[in-house]
Amino acid sequence: MKKLIIDLDDVICEGGFFTLINKFLNSNFTLSDVKGYYMQSLIDDSKLDEFFEFLLESNMYNYVEVIPNAIEVIEKLNDKYELYICSSFIIPSCEKNLGKLIKDKCDWIKENMPFIKFSQMIFTSEKHLIDADIRIDDSIKNLYGNSDMKLLFTSYHNTNFKDDELAKEGIKRVDNWIEIEKLLLK
Ligand SMILES: [Mg+2]
Structure with missing residues (x-):
């Protein structure tokens, strides 16, 4: 497998x-206001500690939406592949209570993807350490890192990378889970 x-x-x-972020600031930012990868750049440095405390107390997974078709396709992939969900729990410059974030991630995965075992969850920001x-x-x-197939899932912060630049690194862009299904479940 x-x-x-x-x-x-x-x-x-x-x-x-x-x-x-919008709740904390009482603002109406949209994703196009975010410059770069880190959304917290919208918050003044002096308020970041307070924001991280608010974020971890609130459990951000109470406010997420599932990306269309993700769970249905992952359930099918789970039968055909040795599959792991791998997620970082590090938030740069947040030094307290990050264990709460692991708990919130783990609870969300179990609730929304009950077919994923605890042994299929990996929480690390050093994903290159894992062979896949x-x-x-x-x-x-x-x-x-070494992989036969590397798929970049399109997101607000990576749309500027051109397909030919990605191809040099052996990376292919995918825009949605139906594309992934076609690639991996032919
Ligand atoms: Mg991500």
């Missing part, structure tokens, strides 16, 4: 972190 690792945030579900035949992630840095 081929080993497949799938990212969680902005690949399986999305929107929780951003919703809580196939990787799916919205962050290019998580796609480096």
Whole structure:
């Protein structure tokens, strides 16, 4: 069986972190206001500690939406591949209470994908340490390393990468889960 690792945030579900930024600031930012990868750049540095405390208390997974077809396709992939959900729990410059984020991720996965065993969950930001035949992630840095297939899931922060630049790194862009289904479940 081929080993497949799938990212969680902005690949399986999305929107929780951003919703809580708007709640915290009482603002109406849209994703086009975010410059770069880190949404917290919208918050003044002096308020970041307070925001992270609010974020972790609120459980951002209470505010996420499932990306269309993700769960149905993953359930099918789970029969054909040695499958792991691999998610980072590190938030840069947040130093407290990150264990709560692991708990919230783990609870959400169990509730929404009960077919995923605890032994299929990996929580690390060092994803390059894990060998996998196939990787799916919205962050290019998580796609480096030896894999037969590296799929970049389209997200607000990676649309500027051109297909030919990605091809040089052996990376293929996918826009949705139906495309993944066609590629991996032929
Ligand atoms: Mg992600």
